[in-house]
Amino acid sequence: MTPLQASPVTAEFFAGTARGELLVRRCADCGRHLAPRCVSCEVCGGTDLAWTAASGAGRVVSWTVLPDRAGGPPVVAGIVELAEGPWLNVRFVDVVPEAMTGGLAVEVRFVRPEGGEAVPVFAPAEQTLG
Amino acid sequence: MGGFAGARAPVIAGLGITELGNVYGRTSADFAADAVRRAVADAGLALGDVDGLLTNTGLAADLTLGLARDMGLRDLRLLSEVQAFGSSAGAMVQYASMAVASGMADVVACVFADAPLREPGAGSAGAYAGTGRRLTQGWRALDVAAGLLGANPLYALAARRHMLAYGTTSEQLGAIAVAQRAWAAGNPRARFREPITLADHQASRMIADPYRLLDCCLVSNGGVAVLVTSADRAADLAQPPVHVLGGAQAHPGYPASSDSTFGLVSGASQAGPAALKAAGVTLGDIDVVELYDCYTFTVLLTLEDYGFCAKGEGGPFAATPGVLGPDGSLKLNTGGGQLSSYYMWGMTPLSEAVIQVRGQGGERQCERHELALVSGNGGILDHHSTLVLGASPRERSITGSGS
Numbered sequence: 090m091t092p093l094q095a096s097p098v099t100a101e102f103f104a105g106t107a108r109g110e111l112l113v114r115r116c117a118d119c120g121r122h123l124a125p126r127c128v129s130c131e132v133c134g135g136t137d138l139a140w141t142a143a144s145g146a147g148r149v150v151s152w153t154v155l156p157d158r159a160g161g162p163p164v165v166a167g168i169v170e171l172a173e174g175p176w177l178n179v180r181f182v183d184v185v186p187e188a189m190t191g192g193l194a195v196e197v198r199f200v201r202p203e204g205g206e207a208v209p210v211f212a213p214a215e216q217t218l219g
Numbered sequence: 220m221g222g223f224a225g226a227r228a229p230v231i232a233g234l235g236i237t238e239l240g241n242v243y244g245r246t247s248a249d250f251a252a253d254a255v256r257r258a259v260a261d262a263g264l265a266l267g268d269v270d271g272l273l274t275n276t277g278l279a280a281d282l283t284l285g286l287a288r289d290m291g292l293r294d295l296r297l298l299s300e301v302q303a304f305g306s307s308a309g310a311m312v313q314y315a316s317m318a319v320a321s322g323m324a325d326v327v328a329c330v331f332a333d334a335p336l337r338e339p340g341a342g343s344a345g346a347y348a349g350t351g352r353r354l355t356q357g358w359r360a361l362d363v364a365a366g367l368l369g370a371n372p373l374y375a376l377a378a379r380r381h382m383l384a385y386g387t388t389s390e391q392l393g394a395i396a397v398a399q400r401a402w403a404a405g406n407p408r409a410r411f412r413e414p415i416t417l418a419d420h421q422a423s424r425m426i427a428d429p430y431r432l433l434d435c436c437l438v439s440n441g442g443v444a445v446l447v448t449s450a451d452r453a454a455d456l457a458q459p460p461v462h463v464l465g466g467a468q469a470h471p472g473y474p475a476s477s478d479s480t481f482g483l484v485s486g487a488s489q490a491g492p493a494a495l496k497a498a499g500v501t502l503g504d505i506d507v508v509e510l511y512d513c514y515t516f517t518v519l520l521t522l523e524d525y526g527f528c529a530k531g532e533g534g535p536f537a538a539t540p541g542v543l544g545p546d547g548s549l550k551l552n553t554g555g556g557q558l559s560s561y562y563m564w565g566m567t568p569l570s571e572a573v574i575q576v577r578g579q580g581g582e583r584q585c586e587r588h589e590l591a592l593v594s595g596n597g598g599i600l601d602h603h604s605t606l607v608l609g610a611s612p613r614e615r616s617i618t619g620s621g622s
């Protein structure tokens with residue numbers, strides 16, 4: 090995975106991933122949870138957006154499988170809908186392409202490529218009660 | 220945008236297409252100047268007649284306003300860069316049409332050019348393949364980390380969502396690729412003219428599942444320009460006039476949440492009906508359909524959104540024998556499109572529509588070519604433009620409300 094550098098707009102988000110937290114935005118005016126990149130609320134237009142930790146649970150909305158030209162394992166990546174509502178573009182790990190399905194329950198993990206920030210990836214959710 | 224009538228109703232009077240494809244050693248600005256000169260000559264005008272210029276650069280990003288100075292265009296009354304990616308060609312024609320209709324300008328050149336291909340050995344599609352790597356800061360960095368580099372995987376996510384919702388299959392996408400290749404056989408400008416089969420499509424290498432190689436557009440160097448002028452002016456010019464009867468845009472602004480219709484419904488669902496209404500025509504009146512085809516799926520989705528079939532039925536519709544291809548009932552992407560012929564963003568469907576409406580399609584010419592519907596699509600289904608073009612002014616559109 091390509092190591093990432095934080096920039097001013099992503100610094101808070103990556104400070105969260107360093108602590109093992111997946112931060113999303115939450116609109117102070119209407120309570121809507123928003124993707125990290127949002128700068129105004131999709132519902133009410135509010136700009137008072139606080140950072141809040143998501144549960145890390147989500148479901149697969151869509152995915153693609155990218156063959157590795159060097160012959161290594163393919164990359165599986167796509168869109169996750171977090172339990173709180175926002176969508177994220179993410180890498181899937183510990184999955185086989187054939188087992189991917191729409192709505193598959195997944196949960197966040199964090200990987201830290203050498204020299205870069207911690208990055209959220211998603212793996213199939215552990216079987217848990219409830 | 221529409222309801223035009225009378226002397227100042229907008230008309231496409233010139234079309235200029237440069238050498239296309241693996242043409243090296245020329246910048247986008249070089250191609251653009253060539254395309255504008257060709258369009259002016261095609262119309263039977265002189266360069267000095269041009270009093271408006273709209274430019275749209277591709278990803279090589281070396282076409283700017285400076286084109287006007289480079290070409291020696293003087294005393295322009297309209298000059299601007301336009302950028303809404305693959306929807307830009309349609310958008311430029313819309314802006315030019317409104318400028319002509321209002322009297323702001325008389326002859327507006329709209330030009331797209333790109334030069335992403337490097338010399339052989341430098342790797343194909345360099346500018347396109349590298350777009351992600353230049354943007355590893357900011358939020359885009361998360362897409363890079365995910366592996367979602369460039370358009371292929373992001374459009375693949377759109378197609379997968381449609382498949383999950385409606386059962387659309389790779390074979391149905393393949394039917395579009397096969398049909399367009401059959402059309403390309405009749406287009407001397409087409410890069411790929413050898414027929415392909417559905418088996419060829421299924422055997423082509425995986426690019427970004429569900430997209431195989433034959434689901435994806437090619438990449439071309441070159442430039443295309445059209446000249447928009449008034450019906451009055453066009454009446455004495457060299458080419459049959461192509462009337463701009465209606466147009467519309469839609470930019471859905473998908474939210475990043477469960478409310479998003481990404482992959483299911485695009486801006487075509489708004490722009491298509493709006494453009495038809497502005498032109499005072501219905502889908503059933505359309506003879507020739509030229510849809511933006513960065514991927515096979517883009518065509519499928521646009522067919523649904525324009526209403527050629529019900530939502531979710533695009534796959535079965537495309538795969539129904541007798542619908543697509545030169546012998547089919549729907550005359551769709553008659554030049555082979557960006558999948559088989561040339562990749563000039565929205566100028567690919569637009570240029571083919573102009574050729575067809577004029578009746579200059581040679582062996583691929585459609586028998587009925589009074590009305591053409593043209594789409595442009597940009598971003599990751601983020602931007603859509605629609606044009607309705609006609610061989611005649613539609614007088615009955617006078618009473619239609621322009622939107």
Ligand SMILES: [Zn+2]
Nearest residue numbers: 116119130133
């Ligand atoms: Zn809000």
